[in-house]
Amino acid sequence: MWKKCKRYTFLYGKYFSNHLKVMMEYKADFFIGLFSVMVQQFTALFFLKIVFDHIEVLKGWTFYEILFIYAIAFLGRSIHHIFFDNLWTLGWQYIRSGNFDRLLLRPVNPLFQIVAERVQQDGFGQLIIGGIVLTIASVNLEIEWTVQSLLLLFVFIISSGVLFVAINLFFITFSFWMVDSLPIVVSVFQLSEFAKYPLTIYPKAVTLIITWLIPYGFTAYYPATYFFERESMVAMALITPAIAVLSFVIAYWFWNKGIRAFTSTGS
Amino acid sequence: MRKYLELLKSQIKVETAYLAWYWADVVSTLLRLVIMYFFWVAVFQNRTEISSISFESMITYVVIAMMLENYVSGAGNEMARNIKNGDIALELLKPYDYLTKLIFMDLGSKANSFVRTTIPIFLVANIFIGIQAPVSFEVAILFLASMLVGILIGTQIDLIIGVLAFWTVNVWGVRVLREAIVKFFSGALIPLTLFPGWFQEVSSFLPFQSMIFVPVAIYTGQINMGPDALIAFATQLFWLAVLFVVVRVVWTQAVKKVTVFGG
Numbered sequence: 453m454w455k456k457c458k459r460y461t462f463l464y465g466k467y468f469s470n471h472l473k474v475m476m477e478y479k480a481d482f483f484i485g486l487f488s489v490m491v492q493q494f495t496a497l498f499f500l501k502i503v504f505d506h507i508e509v510l511k512g513w514t515f516y517e518i519l520f521i522y523a524i525a526f527l528g529r530s531i532h533h534i535f536f537d538n539l540w541t542l543g544w545q546y547i548r549s550g551n552f553d554r555l556l557l558r559p560v561n562p563l564f565q566i567v568a569e570r571v572q573q574d575g576f577g578q579l580i581i582g583g584i585v586l587t588i589a590s591v592n593l594e595i596e597w598t599v600q601s602l603l604l605l606f607v608f609i610i611s612s613g614v615l616f617v618a619i620n621l622f623f624i625t626f627s628f629w630m631v632d633s634l635p636i637v638v639s640v641f642q643l644s645e646f647a648k649y650p651l652t653i654y655p656k657a658v659t660l661i662i663t664w665l666i667p668y669g670f671t672a673y674y675p676a677t678y679f680f681e682r683e684s685m686v687a688m689a690l691i692t693p694a695i696a697v698l699s700f701v702i703a704y705w706f707w708n709k710g711i712r713a714f715t716s717t718g719s
Numbered sequence: 720m721r722k723y724l725e726l727l728k729s730q731i732k733v734e735t736a737y738l739a740w741y742w743a744d745v746v747s748t749l750l751r752l753v754i755m756y757f758f759w760v761a762v763f764q765n766r767t768e769i770s771s772i773s774f775e776s777m778i779t780y781v782v783i784a785m786m787l788e789n790y791v792s793g794a795g796n797e798m799a800r801n802i803k804n805g806d807i808a809l810e811l812l813k814p815y816d817y818l819t820k821l822i823f824m825d826l827g828s829k830a831n832s833f834v835r836t837t838i839p840i841f842l843v844a845n846i847f848i849g850i851q852a853p854v855s856f857e858v859a860i861l862f863l864a865s866m867l868v869g870i871l872i873g874t875q876i877d878l879i880i881g882v883l884a885f886w887t888v889n890v891w892g893v894r895v896l897r898e899a900i901v902k903f904f905s906g907a908l909i910p911l912t913l914f915p916g917w918f919q920e921v922s923s924f925l926p927f928q929s930m931i932f933v934p935v936a937i938y939t940g941q942i943n944m945g946p947d948a949l950i951a952f953a954t955q956l957f958w959l960a961v962l963f964v965v966v967r968v969v970w971t972q973a974v975k976k977v978t979v980f981g982g
Contacts, residue, residue, distance in 0.1 A: 484892035492899040499908050503762060506769045506913060511761040574892065635743030642747045645754050653761035658753075 460564060467568040475573055482573055489577030493526060496648075497585065513650045517680055520589035525648055525672035526582030528612025533575035536617045538566050542624045543632025547714075556715065563621075563707060595679050608675035608689070611696035615671045616644070618699035621707055628710035644668045650677075670695045722815055723823040730827030744835040748789075752840055755781055756848055770913055776939055779850040780910050782840060783935045787866060788907045789836045791873025791930045792898070794825035795881030799890035802881070811974065818878065818970060825874055853938055861948055865934040868955045873930045875962035876901070882966070885973040906932030912941055926958040 475482050497519070504515040538545075546552040546566065555562040590597070623640050626633035643661075647668040651659045663669040670692045678689035734740075759781065763774040772780075798821055801807045810817050844850045853859040880897045884890045902908060904927035911919055911932045922928050933951045936942040942951050 480887060481892065484887060484896070488892040488894075488896035488899065492895055495899045495902050498903065502909055502913055502915075505915070507762055507766070511764050574895075630739075632739075635737075635739040639743045639746040639750075642750045645750070649754075649758060649761075653757050655757075658757075 460561075463560065463564075464568050468571060471571040471573075485574035486577040486580075489574045490581050493578060493581040497522065511650070511653050513652075516589045516592040517676075518650065519585055520593060520679065521650065521672045521676040522648060523582050523586035523589055524609060524612060524676050525644075526578050526585065527609045528671050529616055529644075530575045530578035530582055531610070531613030532616035532620070533572055533578060535571065535575075536567055536620070537572035537575070538570040539617070539620050539624050540634065540637065541570075542566065543627040543634050547627050548631055552714070556711075562711065563704075590679070593680065601679070604678070605675075607693055608678075611693045612671040612675065614696040614700050615667060618696070618703040619644075619666060619668070621700075622703035625703070625707045625710040628714040640666060644671065647672050649673075667695050667699060723819060726815075726820055727823045727827040727830075730824040731830055734828060734831045741835055745839050748785075748836045748839055749843060752782070752785065752843060752848075755785065772910065772913075772941075775849070775851055777910075778848060780935055780939045780941075781908075782844045782848065782850050783938055784907050784931050786837050786840050787869065787931050787934060788902075788905075789832045790829050790870045791901065791905070792877045793828050794821045794874045795877035795879070795897075796890075796894070797821055797824060798878065798881030799884040799894070802884040803890060818966065821878065821881075822874060825877075829870070851939070854940055855944070858937060858940070858944055861944070861952065862934055862938040865937050865952055865955060868952070868959055869930045869934045872926055872955065872959050872962060873901075875959065875966050876926065876930075878966045879962070879969060882969050882973050885976055901927055901930065904928060905930045906935065910936065910939075910941060912936075926962060929955040929958045 500515070500518060500522070504510070508514075510518065542552075546555065552562070555565045558565065595601075619640065620637055623637045624633055626636055643666055646654065646658065646662050651662070651669055651673050659669070663674075670688075674685060674688040675692045676689075677685055756778070759774070759778055762769070763777070767773065769777065798807075801810055810820075853862060876897070880893055881890075883893055887893055904922045904925055906928055911922060911928055914922075929951075933942065933955055937944075937948050937951070942948050
């Protein structure tokens with residue numbers, strides 16, 4: 453197990469250093485991508501700011517509370533975007549083109565190969581903006597940080613990233629049966645937009661769906677409320693890591709099922 | 720003209736070939752609409768208006784703007800792709816005007832957009848949300864004209880972005896940037912009248928508000944019928960003419976670059 457870990461870490465390092473070389477080759481690209489993604493995030497924030505210039509609270513939520521939720525969503529999403537972006541391309545870049553067979557021939561986990569084959573540098577823009585927004589929001593909310601709460605925040609952000617990965621992995625796996633399930637993934641991903649706002653603004657049915665069916669609610673809203681000084685849903689926040697792990701396990705189990713279905717039709 | 724119409728038709732066929740994408744577009748659009756609706760309901764909780772815009776008027780603005788947003792881009796993507804993979808050299812040899820071809824293919828895409836996004840939005844907005852109708856027949860006519868000009872302006876801006884692919888390899892980044900800027904300044908998300916004064920000042924000198932804000936504001940009555948509306952419409956026409964010329968100039972420069980590369 454330890455040996456395997458070491459080998460995969462080594463391999464990822466190799467892939468990563470190759471990416472760095474490519475990135476440095478096209479420096480302008482890197483900065484255009486970084487800048488564009490930051491502007492894009494900024495648009496969403498500016499929109500919120502304009503609205504809050506005219507109102508004080510949004511159904512009981514203040515501007516900085518919503519910013520804080522946004523920030524956690526940005527950070528979780530950026531983890532997914534930087535390291536796992538290649539998942540989107542499973543259908544058209546691997547299965548349709550027959551590239552997936554190439555991955556199966558190697559003695560390395562195919563999911564690892566797909567993930568490692570691309571680092572999406574534009575995601576760093578999201579990471580930067582997320583960090584800035586989080587700082588601004590927590591200063592204004594006067595959150596008292598302790599080692600314990602910072603650690604918890606870190607765990608929440610990682611969980612958020614894992615959730616994005618798990619949900620995408622689950623739905624992209626359908627590609628093994630239908631060649632390319634990207635349209636489904638894109639539709640489902642659209643649901644994550646709901647999670648940007650406090651879930652209390654939606655009717656019960658919507659909240660239930662993005663909490664228990666497709667758990668985007670845990671990518672930002674539930675963990676964020678933990679840090680607000682009001683009777684928040686502490687329990688919901690604290691089960692976030694468990695939900696993330698569970699989702700990933702389900703998605704990975706489904707993925708393996710998909711691979712088996714795929715290989716059996718291949719010959 | 721005939722050949723361009725054929726291109727338009729073939730584009731419609733290509734896009735409808737992927738039924739899964741059709742449903743994905745419909746679903747995504749409706750989800751966006753739902754989020755938007757509940758967001759605004761929450762904003763209007765405990766108040767009847769925001770800087771003298773009523774809830775009904777705001778929702779009407781947002782929904783119409785959402786419909787238009789799907790039409791203000793597209794043509795540049797194909798161009799950027801052609802440039803990136805080198806097909807552009809072949810395209811230039813073909814017996815049609817490349818820019819006109821793109822515009823017609825784009826119209827084909829937009830016909831699809833109409834089915835995939837406008838109709839679902841329109842149906843849901845009418846059945847569940849309830850949006851206002853234009854106050855008069857003249858408003859409706861001017862809205863349609865203004866909308867058309869707005870769409871054409873969007874296409875020209877998109878083509879400029881497409882041409883940029885000659886200089887920047889990363890077209891994706893530039894496209895994200897364009898999307899963000901357009902969303903910002905066009906009034907796609909929120910009426911520009913809610914923005915701070917300085918922002919309105921800046922955007923009044925830019926072509927973007929002609930794309931979405933002007934037509935929608937004519938529809939919702941934020942721009943009054945009469946001289947105001949006519950001036951706004953004239954400004955749109957002005958921008959369309961300017962951008963049309965700019966695209967052709969930038970394009971000619973870019974094509975020279977291709978010939979240089981070609982040796």
